[in-house]
Amino acid sequence: MTTKYVLDESRIPTSWVNLMADLPGEPLPPLNPGTGQPAGPEDLTPIFPMGLIEQEVSTESEVEIPDEVREIYKLWRPTPLIRAHRLERELDTPAHIYYKYEGVSPAGSHKPNSAVAQAYYNKEAGIRKLVTETGAGQWGSALSLACRMFGLECEVFMVGVSYDQKPYRRAMIETWGGSVHRSPTDLTDAGRSQASHPTGSLGIAISEAVEVAAKSDDTNYALGSVLNHVCLHQTVIGQESIAAMEMAGEYPDVVVGCVGGGSNFAGLIYPFVRANLRQGKTTRFLGAEPAACPTLTRGTYAYDFGDTVGMTPLMPMYTLGHDFVPAPLHAGGLRYHGDAPSLCALVKEGIVEATAVAQTAAFEAAVRFASCEGIIPGPEPAHAIKATIDEALAAKEAGEERVILLGLSGHGHFDMAAYAAYHAGELEDLEFSEAEMQDALDRLPEAPSIA
Ligand SMILES: Cc1ncc(COP(=O)(O)O)c(C=O)c1O
Numbered sequence: 001m002t003t004k005y006v007l008d009e010s011r012i013p014t015s016w017v018n019l020m021a022d023l024p025g026e027p028l029p030p031l032n033p034g035t036g037q038p039a040g041p042e043d044l045t046p047i048f049p050m051g052l053i054e055q056e057v058s059t060e061s062e063v064e065i066p067d068e069v070r071e072i073y074k075l076w077r078p079t080p081l082i083r084a085h086r087l088e089r090e091l092d093t094p095a096h097i098y099y100k101y102e103g104v105s106p107a108g109s110h111k112p113n114s115a116v117a118q119a120y121y122n123k124e125a126g127i128r129k130l131v132t133e134t135g136a137g138q139w140g141s142a143l144s145l146a147c148r149m150f151g152l153e154c155e156v157f158m159v160g161v162s163y164d165q166k167p168y169r170r171a172m173i174e175t176w177g178g179s180v181h182r183s184p185t186d187l188t189d190a191g192r193s194q195a196s197h198p199t200g201s202l203g204i205a206i207s208e209a210v211e212v213a214a215k216s217d218d219t220n221y222a223l224g225s226v227l228n229h230v231c232l233h234q235t236v237i238g239q240e241s242i243a244a245m246e247m248a249g250e251y252p253d254v255v256v257g258c259v260g261g262g263s264n265f266a267g268l269i270y271p272f273v274r275a276n277l278r279q280g281k282t283t284r285f286l287g288a289e290p291a292a293c294p295t296l297t298r299g300t301y302a303y304d305f306g307d308t309v310g311m312t313p314l315m316p317m318y319t320l321g322h323d324f325v326p327a328p329l330h331a332g333g334l335r336y337h338g339d340a341p342s343l344c345a346l347v348k349e350g351i352v353e354a355t356a357v358a359q360t361a362a363f364e365a366a367v368r369f370a371s372c373e374g375i376i377p378g379p380e381p382a383h384a385i386k387a388t389i390d391e392a393l394a395a396k397e398a399g400e401e402r403v404i405l406l407g408l409s410g411h412g413h414f415d416m417a418a419y420a421a422y423h424a425g426e427l428e429d430l431e432f433s434e435a436e437m438q439d440a441l442d443r444l445p446e447a448p449s450i451a
Contacts (some may be wrong), residue, residue, distance in 0.1 A: 234267020
């Protein structure tokens with residue numbers, strides 16, 4: 001009985017999968033917030049290098065991975081695909097559950113898959129420093145690691161509540177040479193304008209980082225999710241999953257992942273979505289988001305800013321409103337008002353399903369998973385574990401040998417304060433305020449209706 005399916009290093013993908021080439025219809029373009037016209041590469045050059053801008057707008061179905069990036073991927077890739085035999089037994093389900101574990105990367109999550117690529121293209125463009133935001137600290141630590149590998153400086157604006165909850169993530173950022181601020185700061189106009197939200201949010205931290213990058217020629221901005229090029233880089237996860245599942249002689253009926261800005265889920269499913277579109281496969285895709293920040297299940301499909309203050313191009317996405325500040329849940333990486341436009345388009349088309357999971361239910365599922373499989377999951381993938389367990393129980397109910405693939409995007413070793421709160425019975429299900437969302441939606445920017 002095999003438990004772990006590990007591909008050889010030579011099987012690290014040689015190109016990233018660009019789903020944009022296969023999506024039905026013309027994608028809605030991002031808009032320049034000033035003119036309302038489609039945003040072109042020139043809107044992005046102040047903060048991104050051309051190599052990444054080309055990927056952002058590419059319609060090629062594959063983009064070659066530079067050798068320098070693949071060499072660094074070898075430090076942890078291919079990541080293992082693991083059959084959750086013990087969880088299956090615990091649930092007494094006929095379902096076959098597999099998980100693709102991205103927690104083996106040096107930073108403990110999928111985030112370095114894009115961080116290394118982004119640092120590479122910025123280094124190639126002669127950039128000296130990268131500035132970014134981080135929610136739970138996963139992206140900030142991944143970018144700090146990647147910058148160190150390419151000799152770049154790294155400055156991180158960390159969402160206030162996570163800065164307080166996760167001091168060891170800060171220490172990781174510093175260990176790899178990056179510097180880190182508690183956002184909102186008084187270092188930027190954006191931060192000063194949001195001083196009344198001391199918990200911070202990803203939207204606020206993005207505004208701060210973009211402002212710093214836009215003001216300096218040798219400094220660029222790096223985003224850890226949402227954009228096409230970030231989802232593109234993460235497709236190494238799905239491609240390896242297809243190859244490893246082949247080793248197991250199986251193909252998933254359903255693929256489940258958590259959704260913050262959408263990058264790990266996109267990276268996991270896009271190669272499978274392409275197989276549905278091209279080869280007539282019928283895999284289902286299920287994204288799990290927090291009930292306290294339910295972008296895909298309760299948000300409005302509209303053009304909105306990617307950040308709180310309104311500095312980014314307008315993107316077509318499900319949104320809770322760019323200045324909606326989500327409750328301070330422990331899955332800090334899922335506290336984002338919007339989602340990747342490409343993923344939102346798939347939800348809108350009915351190709352991808354979404355479900356909202358309450359925080360305590362996510363932790364209950366995570367503890368159950370840890371007691372069977374050993375790995376202590378990050379609070380973000382804990383949401384996907386809850387959805388996976390529900391799928392496995394539904395398969396039992398239906399008497400089906402359903403094959404489920406779960407994206408386990410990272411470990412929770414720096415989230416033990418949240419686990420401690422859960423064990424002490426102090427973890428709460430945070431309220432989602434429909435009224436606050438409506439209030440924020442009243443401030444959506446002027447743009448063509450796409451609902
Ligand atoms: C472990 C982990 N999973 C998931 C996410 C959510 O981001 P995304 O939806 O872009 O994968 C994060 C973000 O910080 C994370 O750290």
